Amino acid sequence: MVQPQPPAVANGQNWSQFLSGALSQRGPNALPYAEDVKWLIRQHLISLLEAFPSLPPKSSVFTHNDGRSLQLLQVEGTIPILFGGVVYNIPAVIWLLESYPRSPPSVFLTPTRDMVIQRNHPYVDRSGHVNVAYLQNWIYPSSNLVDLVRLLSRLFGQHPPLYTRRDNPNPPPPSDPTPPRIRRPTEDPAEVYRRNAVAKLLETIHGDIAALRKSREQEVEDLFSKQAALRRRAEELAAGLREMQEEKEGLEQMLQIGVINSDLLGDWVGENLDKVKGDGGSVDEVFEPCDALSRQLVECTAADMAAEDTLYSLDKAVQEGVIPFDAYLKNVRALSREQFFHRAMAMKVRASQVQSQVSAMATRARPLPS
Numbered sequence: 493m494v495q496p497q498p499p500a501v502a503n504g505q506n507w508s509q510f511l512s513g514a515l516s517q518r519g520p521n522a523l524p525y526a527e528d529v530k531w532l533i534r535q536h537l538i539s540l541l542e543a544f545p546s547l548p549p550k551s552s553v554f555t556h557n558d559g560r561s562l563q564l565l566q567v568e569g570t571i572p573i574l575f576g577g578v579v580y581n582i583p584a585v586i587w588l589l590e591s592y593p594r595s596p597p598s599v600f601l602t603p604t605r606d607m608v609i610q611r612n613h614p615y616v617d618r619s620g621h622v623n624v625a626y627l628q629n630w631i632y633p634s635s636n637l638v639d640l641v642r643l644l645s646r647l648f649g650q651h652p653p654l655y656t657r658r659d660n661p662n663p664p665p666p667s668d669p670t671p672p673r674i675r676r677p678t679e680d681p682a683e684v685y686r687r688n689a690v691a692k693l694l695e696t697i698h699g700d701i702a703a704l705r706k707s708r709e710q711e712v713e714d715l716f717s718k719q720a721a722l723r724r725r726a727e728e729l730a731a732g733l734r735e736m737q738e739e740k741e742g743l744e745q746m747l748q749i750g751v752i753n754s755d756l757l758g759d760w761v762g763e764n765l766d767k768v769k770g771d772g773g774s775v776d777e778v779f780e781p782c783d784a785l786s787r788q789l790v791e792c793t794a795a796d797m798a799a800e801d802t803l804y805s806l807d808k809a810v811q812e813g814v815i816p817f818d819a820y821l822k823n824v825r826a827l828s829r830e831q832f833f834h835r836a837m838a839m840k841v842r843a844s845q846v847q848s849q850v851s852a853m854a855t856r857a858r859p860l861p862s
Contacts, residue, residue, distance in 0.1 A: 507541055507549065508534075514551055514565065523551070524562055524590040532593055532633060537567065540637040546570045546581065547641065554587050564588055568602070571641055573649040582648055583607075584622070586637065596630035597637070599644070607654045615644075616653040625695050629702030785845050792838040799831035 514523060515530040525533055537549045547569040554564045565588045570581035587598040599622035603609060609616060615624050626635070626643050781787035803824060810820040 508538060511537055511549065521563075523565065525588075525592065526594075529593055533565070533588065536593060536637045537565070537588075540567060540641065543638045544569075544571070544641055546572065547584075547586070554589070562590060564590065567637070571645055571648065573645050573652065575649050575652055580652070582652075582654060584644075586641075593635070594632045596627040596635070597640070599627070599640075601653060603654050606657050608657055610651075610653050610655060613653050614651055615647055625699045629699055631702055631705060785841055785848065789838060789841040789845070792834045792841060795834040796831055796838065799827050799834065803827055803831075 511534045515525070515534055517523065540547055541549065547567040549565055549567050551563055551565055553561050554566070555561045566585055568585040569583070571584050573580050573582055583602045583604065585600050585602050587600075589595060589598060601609065601616055601620040601622065603620065609618060609620060611618070616622050622644065624643065624647060626640055781790055806815070806820055806823055806827075809815050810817060
C-alpha cells in the first residue's frame with residue numbers, strides 16, 4: 493500500500509500539504525478515519541507540530557493485539573521534560589487509532605538501547621505503554637494532542653520514566669534500578685512536596701471535571717429527549733383541539749339549521765292548522781301536490797298501497813276460512829293485475845318527471861340570444 497510520505501523539510505506548509513494529501517485519499521489507500529473528523533485530525537497534528545516541533549507526523553502500519561494491521565497516522569519523536577533544571581528528551585510515539593479523535597490515542601515510550609523504563613512507574617508500564625487520567629477521561633471534541641503532550645511533559649518531569657544503563661558488564665537486577673545519568677541538584681523537600689501535591693490536585697480536578705461534564709451532557713441529552721416528547725404531545729393535543737373545534741363549529745351550524753327549520757315548520761303548522769280547524773277539513777287536505785305529474789304519482793302510489801293492503805287482508809281471511817279458496821284466487825288475480833298497472837303508471841310518471849327536470853335545467857343553461 494502506497495502512502496504519502498512526510499516532507500523532508502519540517503516547515504508548516506509542507507506538513508500541511510502532507511496531512512491534506514494523506515487524509516484526502518480515497519479507495520483502498522484511504523486512512524480509516526471518519527470523514528466528518530478528518531479536518532479535526534489535521535488541525536490537531538498541525539497544532540501539535542507548532543507547539544512541539546520534535547514530534548513530526550507520519551503514516552505507518554499499526555498492528556492491533558488481535559493481529560489486524562492498519563495504515564494509521566502517528567507522531568514520533570521526543571517529549572521535552574524539565575528535571576532538576578535541565579531539559580531532557582523522552583523518546584515516544586503517539587498513534588492515532590482509527591476511532592480518533594472520538595477515542596484517545598495510544599502513547600508508547602520508545603527507549604533507546606541504553607535506556608531502561610523505570611520499574612513500577614505511576615504512568616508507564618514495563619512495555620512502555622503510557623496511561624494517564626487525561627487519556628482515561630478523553631472527551632470529544634475538546635481533548636487534543638497539545639494538552640496531552642504538555643501534561644505528559646509535566647508529569648514525566650516530576651517522575652522521569654526512563655533512566656540510562658550503567659557502564660557495567662554486570663548491571664544490578666531490575667529491582668535496584670540505576671538512576672538516570674542526569675544532574676540531581678539538592679531540592680527543598682517542601683518544594684518537592686508542594687509541586688507533587690499541585691500536580692496530583694490538578695490531575696484529580698481534571699478527572700472530576702471530566703466526570704461532571706459527562707454527567708451534565710447526559711442530563712442535557714435526557715432533557716432534550718423529554719423536550720422532544722413534550723413537543724410531540726403538544727402537537728398531538730393541538731391537533732386534537734383543532735378537530736374538536738371543527739366538530740364543535742359543525743355541530744353549532746347543524747343546531748342553527750335545525751332551529752331555523754323548526755321555526756319554519758312551526759310557523760307553517762300554525763298557519764295550516766288554523767286553516768284546517770276553521771274550514772272543518774282534514775289535515776290531509778293541507779298537503780297538495782305541486783303539479784299534475786306529482787298528483788298522478790300520489791294517486792298511483794296510494795292505489796298501489798291500497799291493493800297491497802287488500803291482498804294482505806285476503807291472505808288473512810283465507811287462512812281463517814272466512815272466504816273460499818276459489819274466491820280468494822279470483823280476487824288476488826284481479827288485484828294483482830290492477831296493482832301492476834298502478835306500478836307501471838308510477839314508473840312512467842317518474843320518468844316524465846325526470847325528463848321535465850332535465851328540460852328545465854337545459855332551458856336555464858341555454859345562453860341568451862345576442
